[in-house]
Amino acid sequence: MNGDRGAAGTVASLGELGLDSGETLPALDVAYETYGTLNEDRSNAVLICHALTMDQYAASTHPVTGKPGWWLGMIGPGKPIDTNRAFVICSNVLGSCLGTSGPTSMAPDGAPWAMRFPVITIADMVRAQAKLIDHLGIDRLHAVVGGSMGGMQVLNWDALYPERLDNAVVIASAARHSAQNIAFHEVGRQAIMADPNWNGGDYHRGEAPSAGLAVARMAAHITYLSEAGLTEKFGRRLQDRDAKSFGFDADFQVESYLRHQGIAFVDRFDANSYLYITRAMDYFDLAEAHGGKLAAAFEGTSTRFCVVSFDTDWLYPTSESREIVHALNAAGAEVSFVELSSPFGHDAFLLESPELNRIVAGFLG
Amino acid sequence: MNGDRGAAGTVASLGELGLDSGETLPALDVAYETYGTLNEDRSNAVLICHALTMDQYAASTHPVTGKPGWWLGMIGPGKPIDTNRAFVICSNVLGSCLGTSGPTSMAPDGAPWAMRFPVITIADMVRAQAKLIDHLGIDRLHAVVGGSMGGMQVLNWDALYPERLDNAVVIASAARHSAQNIAFHEVGRQAIMADPNWNGGDYHRGEAPSAGLAVARMAAHITYLSEAGLTEKFGRRLQDRDAKSFGFDADFQVESYLRHQGIAFVDRFDANSYLYITRAMDYFDLAEAHGGKLAAAFEGTSTRFCVVSFDTDWLYPTSESREIVHALNAAGAEVSFVELSSPFGHDAFLLESPELNRIVAGFLG
Numbered sequence: 001m002n003g004d005r006g007a008a009g010t011v012a013s014l015g016e017l018g019l020d021s022g023e024t025l026p027a028l029d030v031a032y033e034t035y036g037t038l039n040e041d042r043s044n045a046v047l048i049c050h051a052l053t054m055d056q057y058a059a060s061t062h063p064v065t066g067k068p069g070w071w072l073g074m075i076g077p078g079k080p081i082d083t084n085r086a087f088v089i090c091s092n093v094l095g096s097c098l099g100t101s102g103p104t105s106m107a108p109d110g111a112p113w114a115m116r117f118p119v120i121t122i123a124d125m126v127r128a129q130a131k132l133i134d135h136l137g138i139d140r141l142h143a144v145v146g147g148s149m150g151g152m153q154v155l156n157w158d159a160l161y162p163e164r165l166d167n168a169v170v171i172a173s174a175a176r177h178s179a180q181n182i183a184f185h186e187v188g189r190q191a192i193m194a195d196p197n198w199n200g201g202d203y204h205r206g207e208a209p210s211a212g213l214a215v216a217r218m219a220a221h222i223t224y225l226s227e228a229g230l231t232e233k234f235g236r237r238l239q240d241r242d243a244k245s246f247g248f249d250a251d252f253q254v255e256s257y258l259r260h261q262g263i264a265f266v267d268r269f270d271a272n273s274y275l276y277i278t279r280a281m282d283y284f285d286l287a288e289a290h291g292g293k294l295a296a297a298f299e300g301t302s303t304r305f306c307v308v309s310f311d312t313d314w315l316y317p318t319s320e321s322r323e324i325v326h327a328l329n330a331a332g333a334e335v336s337f338v339e340l341s342s343p344f345g346h347d348a349f350l351l352e353s354p355e356l357n358r359i360v361a362g363f364l365g
Numbered sequence: 366m367n368g369d370r371g372a373a374g375t376v377a378s379l380g381e382l383g384l385d386s387g388e389t390l391p392a393l394d395v396a397y398e399t400y401g402t403l404n405e406d407r408s409n410a411v412l413i414c415h416a417l418t419m420d421q422y423a424a425s426t427h428p429v430t431g432k433p434g435w436w437l438g439m440i441g442p443g444k445p446i447d448t449n450r451a452f453v454i455c456s457n458v459l460g461s462c463l464g465t466s467g468p469t470s471m472a473p474d475g476a477p478w479a480m481r482f483p484v485i486t487i488a489d490m491v492r493a494q495a496k497l498i499d500h501l502g503i504d505r506l507h508a509v510v511g512g513s514m515g516g517m518q519v520l521n522w523d524a525l526y527p528e529r530l531d532n533a534v535v536i537a538s539a540a541r542h543s544a545q546n547i548a549f550h551e552v553g554r555q556a557i558m559a560d561p562n563w564n565g566g567d568y569h570r571g572e573a574p575s576a577g578l579a580v581a582r583m584a585a586h587i588t589y590l591s592e593a594g595l596t597e598k599f600g601r602r603l604q605d606r607d608a609k610s611f612g613f614d615a616d617f618q619v620e621s622y623l624r625h626q627g628i629a630f631v632d633r634f635d636a637n638s639y640l641y642i643t644r645a646m647d648y649f650d651l652a653e654a655h656g657g658k659l660a661a662a663f664e665g666t667s668t669r670f671c672v673v674s675f676d677t678d679w680l681y682p683t684s685e686s687r688e689i690v691h692a693l694n695a696a697g698a699e700v701s702f703v704e705l706s707s708p709f710g711h712d713a714f715l716l717e718s719p720e721l722n723r724i725v726a727g728f729l730g
Contacts, residue, residue, distance in 0.1 A: 180596070182620060183595060186615075191580045194560065214559070218552045227544075236547070247484060258551055
């Protein structure tokens with residue numbers, strides 16, 4: 001565990017990484033956090049895969065925002081992923097901006113990669129994680145666990161390294177990005193690229209394209225919430241006023257909330273990273289990579305799967321989870337599937353949920 | 366019919382218009398098109414109310430795009446709204462940019478109103494239409510017909526002037542904008558305002574905020590289509606290539622399509638008008654304007670109603686139409702309601718639909 005502990009937590013330098021694009025990243029850095037202790041036979045490691053804009057701080061304080069870990073209800077002593085027993089690893093994904101190699105990292109010429117960074121895939125993210133696991137001296141993971149884009153990585157882990165994991169937990173995810181998923185991401189990318197500060201990605205010497213990134217976040221954020229949840233949370237209630245202003249301020253609470261989501265996001269995330277990671281998600285289609293048959297991705301696996309969806313998630317609806325389950329069944333894999341009821345849409349996987357906790361705790365045993 | 370026939374078709378100058386905001390528009394212009402002939406007792410007039418980005422060219426060629434009328438399948442000789450019998454009027458809504466007063470019009474000081482134009486409501490749009498109907502010497506309309514925002518105007522027509530219409534057709538609409546509806550509009554407005562060319566709305570001497578407006582249109586356009594429709598139309602098919610480019614061009618057909626929608630839109634629509642009309646829609650809540658009871662909006666009406674929804678419309682889903690129907694029932698109004706099946710989502714009301722045609726033709730008799 002000879003990683004350097006710096007501003008981005010612990011960073012491992014892992015050498016070259018071959019990519020799906022055919023390009024090679026010359027010097028891969030992976031920033032990661034760990035929780036709990038690796039046991040003597042190195043059999044208690046659990047890898048957490050994070051979602052699009054999340055990070056390695058699953059159960060520890062984010063160094064920029066000062067906010068508690070994004071999955072603190074799931075990971076910790078006595079929690080469903082119990083750090084009294086498990087050694088939990090969470091690494092920042094390839095292409096992100098919290099210490100792992102991405103467009104904000106320095107290229108060999110000493111300037112940031114920016115848009116010269118190679119386009120990456122979910123499989124590339126998983127290959128980077130596998131190099132980290134090698135580096136930590138771990139052959140086999142007790143479990144790989146993730147929600148949303150994290151779930152895509154979990155599926156790809158089994159497709160690439162079925163012999164290296166015992167259990168897989170896939171929450172609120174999908175085996176491929178739909179046309180509507182791609183469409184929403186494309187709106188976000190166009191919003192960023194429409195911001196003159198984006199400047200073809202070369203904004204490290206000037207202002208960041210914060211306005212464009214904020215709009216991208218706002219559009220995406222709507223897809224994380226259910227219509228019913230938005231109605232329950234905000235309805236048509238006004239923000240700090242008794243009557244409509246007949247102007248263009250944020251009259252409605254939902255407007256104020258969305259604007260806040262956009263503004264808060266740009267302080268903690270990089271616009272180019274947003275482009276690269278959304279692209280990786282749009283490229284994701286596990287069946288396509290296996291001759292058009294999703295079941296072929298899981299052929300011969302001995303991994304136990306747990307698949308969870310939420311009934312109000314319209315970003316990755318239950319039907320997408322069912323396709324995963326059908327493919328796992330067709331491949332003869334062991335799989336349990338639960339659709340949970342929640343008013344919170346896709347976001348439900350990040351929120352405190354006794355049902356989700358019980359399912360994950362029970363499955364991991 | 367002493368309107369001036371100019372670049373925007375026929376424009377009627379209608380004097381002052383009092384607005385919900387308390388302000389008064391000093392000189393209302395309303396641009397309109399008519400189809401068919403007004404009969405002697407002036408009893409065959411049908412008013413068509415258009416949607417957010419549509420215009421008065423419901424059944425005639427758009428002067429900017431050269432495209433055929435947007436409801437040519439519905440309006441014409443022998444069509445459901447039969448111009449052999451009906452005198453059809455379609456006017457550009459207040460706040461729009463095709464000849465009716467809006468932010469692109471000249472203020473009394475000789476400069477465009479831009480963001481000095483007063484904030485308007487759906488009711489204000491209807492009041493402007495009523496002034497046009499007065500101007501045309503018509504007391505009573507045989508029918509008022511509209512889809513989407515057009516349907517909101519139809520509902521508001523009956524709430525304001527129940528004695529002036531015999532029949533009302535409300536298609537793919539709602540009696541109020543939901544939190545999710547507002548949220549999507551707010552993303553669009555923020556995209557426009559984030560474009561430096563917007564310049565607080567004063568762009569008439571410079572470049573228009575086309576990039577921001579295109580992003581707004583792209584985000585909105587996703588809400589007009591169903592997930593299943595997008596999958597059927599585009600799926601994950603690539604655009605003019607055999608393999609992914611590992612870049613940020615429009616690899617997928619759905620990306621290319623959305624970009625095209627954004628680019629085509631900015632040629633025919635004004636960014637400030639988009640701000641004003643989306644605001645009017647977000648402010649729309651017919652129940653709120655009637656003591657919180659939607660039925661009160663229709664109390665004592667003798668208008669016959671026809672309400673139509675589409676099963677895949679998630680912008681204004683069937684549940685919103687049902688609320689209208691329940692309120693009409695509670696008010697003792699005559700109403701027929703149909704949910705049509707269509708793969709095309711909200712857009713279905715603009716597309717050729719034999720079922721919709723049959724319903725409208727049958728209802729109007």
